Amino acid sequence: MTVGEGNSAYGRKEFTRSKSHFSDRVTADGRDGWPVEPGRYRLVVSRACPWASRAVISRRLLGLDHALSLAIADPIQDDRSWRFSLDPDGRDPVLGIRYLKEAYDARETGYPGGVSVPALVDEPSGRLVTNDYQRITLDLATEWTELHRDGAPDLYPAALRDEIDEVMADVYEDVNNGVYKAGFANNQKAYDEACTAVFSRLALLSKRLSGQRYLVGDAITEADIRLFTTLVRFDAVYHGHFKCNRWKLSEDPVLWAYARDLFQTPGFGDTVDFDHIKRHYYQVHTGINPTGIVPMGPDLSGWLSPHGRQDLGGRPFGDGTPPGPVRESETVPPEGRP
Secondary structure: OEEOOOHHHOOOOOOOOOOOOOEOOOEOOOOOOOEOOOOOEEEEEOOOOHHHHHHHHHHHHHOHHHOOEEEEOOOOOEOOEOEOOOOHHHOOOOOOOOEOHHHHHHHOOOOOOOEEOOEEEEOOOOEEEEOOHHHHHHHHHHOOHHHOOOOOOOOOOHHHHHHHHHHHHHHHHHHHOHHHHHHOOOOHHHHHHHHHHHHHHHHHHHHHHOOOOOOOOOOOOHHHHHHHHHHHHHHHHHOOOOOOOOOOHHHOHHHHHHHHHHHOOOOOHHHOOHHHHHHHHHHHOOOOOOOOOOOOOOOOHHHHOOOOHHHHOOOOOOOOOOOOOOOHHHOOOHHHOO
16 A cells, blocks of 8 residues: 555545555565565555555464564554554664655655555665565565475465466456545546446355355465455445445355455454554545544454354365464554454
C-alpha cells in the first residue's frame, strides 16, 4: 500500500496501481547484492495493508521470525509516509527512523511511486532493499529455505507453480486490485466495471472451492495467502468503504467457510488486526470518507465459528507442521481480534 500522492486524492482521480520501483531481490546466492542472511534485514509492514499482510503471514508460516525482524507501522499515516508512531519516541527501535520514507531516501532520491509496504530494509545501512510486494513472499518461500523452521510448509511447490501463477493472476486482477479499482473509481463506468469484475471472480472462486479445501492442490499455497488477505477485509471495509456491496462475504457459504478455515489456521488469523484495518481505511482515505468516522460493525465473532471445511480433506501444511505460538511482541492487541 502506497503513500506519497496525497490520501485525499483517492476517489477524485483515476486509480492506477504503481509498479514497485525497487525490485532488487534477497536471494540465496546474493545475485542482486543482497544475500539471505539471518538478522540482516527488517520487514516493514502495516497490519492494515493486504499486500503487507501477505508477507506477515508467509514469515510466520515459514518460521522466519528468528531470522527476519518485523517493524509494524501505525495504520494512520500522513502524506509523508508510513510512520513508526506506535514505537517509543515515535522511532523504529532497530532502524532509528520516524518515517519509512527515510529508508527510501537512503537508497535513492527522487524515486517515483511513493512509499509502500511491505518493504525490506537492510539493517546495517538503513537502506531500502525492495518494495516488490509481488516477489517478496515468493522469495521468502523459495530463497530463504535454509532459514525456514523445521516443518515449514512448501508455499510455492515447483510442481504446481504454473497453476498457482494462473490462479494468482486472476485473483490479483479482479479481487486483490479489483476492490481498489471499485473503491477509488472516480466515475460510474469505472466503478461498474470494477465491481462487476470483483463479484464475477468471487463467484468463480466460490464454485472452485465448493469441492476442494484450498485453491491449488491439497495444502495451503501462496495463492490462498493472496486471496485470504482480501477476503478477511471484505465485510469490514471493502463492502461499505469501497462500495463492493452486491453481497457480503458472510453471505456466500463457500467463501465464508473457506475464509474462516484459513483464519482459524495458525499463521493467518493470529496476524490480523481488525482495529488497524478499519481505522486505516476509514480515517486515511479522506477522499472517499471525508468525515473519518469509523463504523462500529461488523460483528467479528463469526470468524471463530465452525467452518466444516475439514470434511473436504486436505492437509493445511502439507508434509509440514503448524507454526508455534506468536511471539509476545507480535501479538495482535485484544481490540483488533474477534
